[in-house]
Amino acid sequence: MKEKKVDIIAVAKAARVSPSTVSRSFNHPELVKAATRKRIDAAVRRLGYIRNRAAQTIHGIRGGTIGMIVPTVDHAIFAELIQSFSERVEERGFTILLASHGYRLEREYAIARKMLEHRVDGMALIGLEHSDDTYGLLQQQSTPTVLLWNYSDNAPMPCVGSENYQAGRLIGDHVVRLGHRSIAAVFPPISGNDRAFQRLSGVEDALASQGLKIAKDWRLETPYSVAAAKNKVAKLISGSRRPTAIICGNDVLAWGALHALKRAGVSVPEDVTITGIGDFHGSKDFEPSLTTVRIPARTIGSRAAKLIVALIIKEGAPESGELVPPELLIRSTSGPVR
Amino acid sequence: MKEKKVDIIAVAKAARVSPSTVSRSFNHPELVKAATRKRIDAAVRRLGYIRNRAAQTIHGIRGGTIGMIVPTVDHAIFAELIQSFSERVEERGFTILLASHGYRLEREYAIARKMLEHRVDGMALIGLEHSDDTYGLLQQQSTPTVLLWNYSDNAPMPCVGSENYQAGRLIGDHVVRLGHRSIAAVFPPISGNDRAFQRLSGVEDALASQGLKIAKDWRLETPYSVAAAKNKVAKLISGSRRPTAIICGNDVLAWGALHALKRAGVSVPEDVTITGIGDFHGSKDFEPSLTTVRIPARTIGSRAAKLIVALIIKEGAPESGELVPPELLIRSTSGPVR
DNA sequence: TCCAATAATGAAAACATTTGCAAAACTATT
DNA sequence: AATAGTTTTGCAAATGTTTTCATTATTGGA
DSSP states (O other): OOOOOOOHHHHHHHHTSOHHHHHHHHHOGGGSOHHHHHHHHHHHHHHTOOOOHHHHHTTTOOOOEEEEEESOSOSHHHHHHHHHHHHHHHHTTOEEEEEEOTTOHHHHHHHHHHHHHTTOSEEEEESSOOOHHHHHHHHHTTOOEEEEEEOOTTOSSOEEEEOHHHHHHHHHHHHHHTTOOSEEEEEOOOTTOHHHHHHHHHHHHHHHTTTOOOOGGGEEEOOSSHHHHHHHHHHHHHSSSOOSEEEESSHHHHHHHHHHHHHHTOOTTTTOEEEOSBOOTTTTTSSSOOBEEEOOHHHHHHHHHHHHHHHHHTSSOOTTEEEOOOEEEOOSSOOOOO | OOOOOOOHHHHHHHHTSOHHHHHHHHHOGGGSOHHHHHHHHHHHHHHTOOOOHHHHHTTTOOOOEEEEEESOSOSHHHHHHHHHHHHHHHHTTOEEEEEEOTTOHHHHHHHHHHHHHTTOSEEEEESSOOOHHHHHHHHHTTOOEEEEEEOOTTOSSOEEEEOHHHHHHHHHHHHHHTTOOSEEEEEOOOTTOHHHHHHHHHHHHHHHTTTOOOOGGGEEEOOSSHHHHHHHHHHHHHSSSOOSEEEESSHHHHHHHHHHHHHHTOOTTTTOEEEOSBOOTTTTTSSSOOBEEEOOHHHHHHHHHHHHHHHHTTSSOOTTEEEOOOEEEOOSSOOOOO
C-alpha cells in the first residue's frame, strides 16, 4: 500500500523543504546547507527514491548514455572491443546502449534512429561502411559519433582503428617473402563488411606485387566460425594440388584451418603455412603459435572511448580520430616454402 | 541556421495541425485521418524530427530498454549469451543497456541503480549471487528481473539457466567412471562467481562419492584465459607426479591445458584426460575434440529474453523461470585411465 | 544593535510530450 | 435540410524535473 509513487516532491515533503532544494542538493550540492542535505539524503534513503533521468534529459541535460551498434557481439574481437570501450566509458560515468545489426545495414539505420530517440549523448559504430541514411541522420542531428575499428584519412567522421588494408598487406608481404607461390585465402563474406574486404584487398595487392594471384577455387568464403573454416580447409587440402600457404581473414578462421591440418596430419609450418589476422586471445598460446597481424582491440576501444567522451563534453576535442597501426607478429605457423 | 530545435510543436506547425494530433498520429495512428497522418509524416521527414523518448517515459510509458549487467563481455560465453538475449529482445522492440561490473558486486549495485534512474523496463543479471542491496533495490522498485545462466529452485527471483552444480557433477562422474584416481582441477577464481563455485562443488562431490579428493596442489586457480591455463598446466605436468585427468572449470581453460599438453608432447587422451565445461564455439572442432558439458548459452539467452519481455508486458507470465539442463558431451579428450 | 553582504531557500516557469474531455467536422439517415 | 451519430481534432492539464529570479535567513563587521 506504501506503493505511493516517490518523486522529488515526496522527498521534499519528507525532508520539509521545497522540491527545488532537493533538486539542487543533487545537482549543485555546494549550494545547499550541509544540514539540509543530510535531511534530504535521509529522506531519499527512507523513501527509496530514485531520480528520474528521463525527466532531466528533457531539460537538455546529458543522459549519460552512448549508443553502440555492432554487427554482432559474439565474435571474440568485437567482444574485446565492446568490453574495453564500455569499461573506459563507464569510468567517465556513461553507460552504453548496445545493439547488434547482424551485418544488415538497414537494421543499423533503424537502430541508430531508435537510439537517437532515446537521446543518447553520442554514438559508436563499427567500421566505415554505413548507409547514406545513417550518415545523414547522424550528421543532421549533429550527434557526436566515432567510427571504430577501421581507420581512413578521408572517413566522413572521426574514426579510431587500424587500416585493415594495411593489415592484409603486412600478412601478404610476409607470406610472399617466405617464398610462397601457391597461396589460398579463407575469408568471411565481404558484403556489409568493409574490414574483411579491405584485408583481402591488402593481401591481393601484396601478391600482385609479385605477379601472384589467388586461384578462384582457392578463394574460400566461410562464415566466422572454427567449424566452418575447418571444414572448408579440410576439403581444400584433400584436393590434388595443395597450396603451400593459407591466409585467413581472421584468427578464428586460422584456428579452424590449423585444426583441419592437424587432423589431416599435415604439419605446420613445414608443409603448409597458416596465418591469421587479429591476434585474438589465445592465438599466441595456440600450439603451434599463430602468425598473425595484431589489431589491438583494447587499445582501439579505449582510445575511442576517450575520443567520444571528449567530443561529447567538448573540450577542444581532436575531431580527427586516431590511427592505431597494425603489427605483424611472426610466430610458429609460418615458414619458408620448402 | 536552420538549427531551430525541431520538436513536436514544430512538426505540428509545419503540418498545420495541433501538437496533440501529431502525438496521436504516432501513438494511436488509427485515431487520425489518413490524409492528416500523411501530412504529418511528410512534415516529420522534411524537418528531420526525432521523437523524444525521454519526454514520453515521463508519462509512465515504457521506454523499451532492458538493463543487462554482466561480469564482463569478453568471455566467449557471455558474449554468446548477450548476443542471443539481445537479438530476441530486439525482435520485440527492446534495446539493451549494457554494463559490466568486472566481478565486483558493489559495482553491480551502483550500475543497477543507475539503470533504474534511466527507468529501464526490466533487468537481467548474471548468476544468482548478488549483494543484498542489489536484490533489495530491485525488489523494492518491483522491477521485472531475470537471473541468467544459473538455475536454482529457491532463487529469490525468476531465473533461466542450468544448474552449474549439475554440470560439475556430470563431468566429475564421467571422469571417475573412466577409472581416474589422480585428478587435478583448473578453475577460475570463485569469489563473486557462483557459477564456478558450484561447478567445482559438483566435481568434488562426484569424486567424493568414490572417496576421491583433489590434492591441494592439484587444485589450480587461474584467470579466464588460454595463456594463464596453459602456463599453470605446463607447470603442473612438469612435476614429478602427474595426474591422469585434468578437469577444467570451462572450455577456455581446457584449451589452454590442451595446448600445454601438446607442447609438452603428452598425448591426449592416452596419457592425460582433459575436460571442459561450457561447450564453447570451437570446442567441438578442436583437435582433439573436447569432452565437455554443454550449457546452451543461446537457448538460455533467448528463453530469458522471452521471459523478461513477458514479465514486462505482464501476459500472465510464468514467474518461475526455467531450467535448461546441461548435457555431457563425450568427445575425444577423455579416455579410460591407462 | 543595526546594516550590508552573503548564503540558503522557495515559487513559478520551462522542458517535450501525452491524454481526457469537449468542440468541431463530417456522414448517413430521414 | 435537419438530425443524430460518428470521426477528427484541439485545448488544457499533467508528467518529474531543473533553473532563474526573488525572497528570506544568517553572518560579520561597525
